[in-house]
Amino acid sequence: MIIRWWRAVAGSQEVLQHYADHLDRTTFKEMAALPSHLGASLAVKVNGTDCELVVTSLWSDLGSAGHFEQGAFDDAVVKPSTQKLLKSFDLKVEYFETLVTTGILKGE
Structure with missing residues (x-):
């Protein structure tokens, strides 16, 4: 299984909630329809007024994890509307094999 990992910072709880709603309504549904997609999540760590977030998606193989590729394989795909929303974001994604x-990831 491949984990695709991307980080960003939302400058407020309001922005975080807006981004979470966006992921739930659009991006995660689009990913769920792709072959070999195994799941995705948004995790957050509040640090003062900033909300550090990590978006992970799970894929059965590295080739499938590149569905969002628009440039280099590790380029992040961040729509202009999302870029305006977030305080900062990684330009690259990371892939981990x-x-x-254990647990649900192992199918137990």
């Missing part, structure tokens, strides 16, 4: 899993 899963070696050992």
Whole structure:
């Protein structure tokens, strides 16, 4: 399994909620329809007024994880409307190959 990892910062709880709603309504539904997609999540860590967020998506193989590729394989795909919303964001995504899993990731 491949984990696709991307980080950003929302400058407020309001922006975080707007972004979370956007992911839930559009991006995560689009990903769910793609072959070999295994799931996705948005995680957050509040640091003062900033909300650090991590978006992860799970894929069965590296080739499938590149569905969002528009430039280089590790270029982040961040729509202009999302760029305006967020305080900062990574320009690149990271890919990790899963070696050992447990729980729901293992299918238990």
